[in-house]
Amino acid sequence: MTIYLRADRAVFRFSGPDAHKLLNDVVTGHIPAGDSDIAAWWALLSPQGKILAEGLAGWAQDALWLDVHQSVADDFLKRMKMYRLRAQVVIDDLRETHRAGFATEAQAGAISHADRLGPARLGWRVIAPVEAIGDWVADDAAYRAARIAAGMAEQGADFPANDAFAHDIGLDILDGIDFAKGCYVGQEVVSRMKHRGTARRRPVIVSGIDAPAGTSVIAGGREAGTIGQVVDGKAVAILRLDRITDPAAVTVDGKPVTVALPDWAPYAFGETVPDEE
Incomplete structure (x- = not known):
């Protein structure tokens, strides 16, 4: 079975008796506490509730294996070392020794986890040492196309660090937030929005695009947001729903496009929400 290299992902391993507690107390998601073939989605937030890093966490070989976008890897490592304080946790930076990949099935001989909990999944996340990835496909277009088709926004491709709230990318809907656990960084903002x-x-999934990532999406003469990474004319855009009152009249770079909601979305175009006090 083919494995596609996700070269933009950085891998970290958290081990030790306090590893689960550290991550559970700091990030948004439900962190696996033992053997499981599912990796949970999570985000590290600023105190103001903005996403600083996001990725998956899966348990294997007596440790938690996390991946983040390369652009935020240094900051993520620095912050987690700060939050660690005196906890008995070893944080291994595996950027030089391991790689993350994507496959449609679990892979024997590698660390494999189903890509996230919740109502939508994206095949399997695979982690292996660099010496074992010789037959991996270097182009991850298959992953990018699957992600966009599922309407899942991703840091680095669709939004930068410290720009989006957890709800903006559907973390609350796709089980990327554990609402039953105690406090974590940014929890007050997340709870208030909920x-x-x-x-x-x-x-929102946007199709028929002939423009680069970052181009504005215009609805009703107003900007509703910008498109993310474009693959075969499609992208995920994080949009203001209240500004899309006529989904048939949305443009990107002056050209008409098609907008659609992900299959897992409980929200609707034209939806309005209360103002913050």
Whole structure:
């Protein structure tokens, strides 16, 4: 079975008796506590609730294996070392020794986890030492196309660090937030948005694009957001739903495009939310 190299991902391993507690106390998601073939989605937030890093966490070989976008890897490592304090946790930076990949099935001889909990999944995340990836396909277009078709926004490709709230990318819907656990960094903002229903921006699939990532999406003469990474004329855009009152009249770079909601979306075009106090 083919494995596609995701060269833009950085791999970290958290081990030790306090590894689960550290991550569970700091990031948004439900962190696996033992053997599981599913990797949970999570985000590290700023105190103001903005996403600083996001990725998957899966348990294997007595450790938690996380991946983040290369652009935020240094900051993620620095912050996690700061939060570690005196906890008994070893944080291994595996950027030089391991790689992350994508496959449609679990892979024997590698660390394989189903890509996230929740109502939508993207095949399997695979992690292996660099010496074992010789037959991996270097182009990850298959992953990018699957991600966009599923309407899943991704840091680095669709939004930068410290730009989006957790609700903006659907973390609350796709089980990337554990609402049953205690406090974590940025938890107050996440809880307020959940209970007040103030999430204005959500992932939308945009098709028929002839423009680069970062181009504005115009609806009703107003900017609703920008498109993310474009693959075969499609992209995920994090858009203001209230500004898309006529989905048939949306343009990108002056040209008409088609907008659609992900299959997992409980939200709707034209939806309005209360103002923050």
